[in-house]
């Protein structure tokens with residue numbers, strides 16, 4: 001293992017490689033460090049600050065270091081503090097929003113309460129959608145308007161984001177409501193500071209004098225407006241030092257693009273370009289395999305990343321039959337690792353979205369393996385589809401609760417009125433009595449009772465298939481998706497997951513009990529401290545960014561999952577490939593990738609990124 005540098009005391013320059021030294025020694029003017037994963041980006045930023053203060057005698061107060069998450073700020077501060085150099089505490093470290101908030105407060109009467117909380121923002125967005133629906137007399141449905149609004153703000157306008165006039169209407173309605181409430185949102189801070197710097201050159205000058213040196217980590221995640229502001233701040237001095245990896249740009253949905261790195265070299269043609277191409281993190285096999293995948297992206301700076309470490313173990317690709325088998329495979333493998341003395345915190349399970357982790361988390365619970373989830377877990381069994389199924393199953397078990405009947409009586413639509421369900425304890429007999437003079441309604445009630453009787457005799461998996469296909473529940477869901485403007489495939493995906501969770505369960509009761517235990521376990525886990533030691537990490541590909549683990553299990557590597565079924569355009573597929581690349585490159589010693597062959601009776605295909613692992617880079621010309 002290599003020694004971790006950048007921690008402890010200030011490392012001597014000789015610890016760095018030649019290119020790192022070139023970056024660290026940079027004094028004035030623009031510089032872009034283009035670096036692959038694990039090549040020492042953060043290390044170089046910390047090293048350069050030390051050099052600036054100790055060798056170039058730049059006052060620490062003049063140095064501004066920007067990164068993207070509070071977590072990264074904390075980590076960077078900590079790394080830097082440990083160098084023990086004089087004046088370290090006077091360097092400004094912050095996120096874009098944090099720094100701009102501080103600047104805005106000096107001009108405007110701004111307080112934290114004025115910034116919309118997430119829930120307040122959603123409420124305003126929902127009200128704005130309703131305003132537009134009322135005006136137009138049409139339904140907008142469940143479009144992600146906040147995502148659209150955020151993208152427009154980060155882009156500094158609608159161009160290239162949306163051409164839909166309805167989106168503009170929603171945007172303006174949202175702005176109007178927000179203003180009336182006397183609030184601003186997170187991204188408004190970017191727009192406000194941009195406008196302030198344009199309107200008030202005196203204020204801009206003051207900050208230019210204060211921060212004569214700007215360093216940005218994870219530059220590839222910069223949105224257009226964030227970059228424009230930083231350029232203004234750097235002004236004529238052009239002392240701007242950015243560190244990034246276009247291959248790790250994964251925040252397209254927030255308005256970031258790998259093209260930002262190209263823009264930088266166009267805006268600052270004189271910039272010193274440093275390439276860090278030595279990977280200190282991963283075994284050579286992992287570096288080579290991830291390189292094979294990312295090379296398929298067209299929109300990137302070519303790189304030639306080399307590993308300092310030995311080959312290690314080849315990347316293991318595991319095909320499994322279904323999700324239950326995959327979950328069991330990963331949990332058993334992790335258990336073995338733990339038995340052999342590996343610490344839980346040295347292991348991570350990585351997936352595309354939190355929804356993909358449900359089965360594996362449940363296997364970890366069965367194996368009593370401690371784990372935590374960095375992001376908010378997806379509560380599969382509290383989804384309305386799972387609640388419907390549970391209600392059907394309870395009725396099939398002979399439990400008679402009004403709420404269960406109310407929930408499913410018209411799913412699919414049987415045209416039964418709520419008033420027919422007045423009593424707390426309802427039965428089919430009561431319904432028949434209510435509709436005694438309507439023969440066609442009696443037929444419907446009889447049919448439902450017959451369905452329930454059938455379900456009661458089956459295993460959960462068979463009962464679910466029956467419900468889905470024989471009762472019209474699936475058609476109901478498709479109609480529901482249309483009406484609510486939801487993605488049909490999302491709902492069908494949830495159905496598949498639920499079906500998979502039923503496979504080994506013998507009775508309806510057993511499955512319901514299992515869903516309760518699972519949900520309670522998740523809730524308990526969410527109450528605990530997220531970053532506690534002694535636990536295996538469960539991370540989405542986005543959440544894995546910047547982290548590293550000895551052993552990584554990359555699960556659900558199938559088409560439709562990664563690349564995600566909604567990422568259909570070329571640029572989006574490239575972003576999905578970058579996500580996969582970020583996930584692969586978190587592994588230090590061993591990377592295991594798994595995919596399933598079958599979901600809910602249908603064949604699924606391994607992700608194209610897995611296939612790229614097996615495609616020779618330079619196919620031999622046929623003779």
Ligand SMILES: Nc1ncnc2c1ncn2[C@@H]1O[C@H](COP(=O)(O)OP(=O)(O)OP(=O)(O)O)[C@@H](O)[C@H]1O
Pocket residue numbers: 002003004005006015016017020035036037038039040041042043044245280281545546547585
């Ligand atoms: N010259 C070096 N010699 C030995 N180890 C190094 C050197 N440079 C960096 N490292 C180590 O390599 C690891 C990765 O470095 P760092 O976290 O700075 O990479 P990064 O480029 O920011 O990674 P990523 O973008 O993938 O998150 C760290 O453990 C760091 O201490």
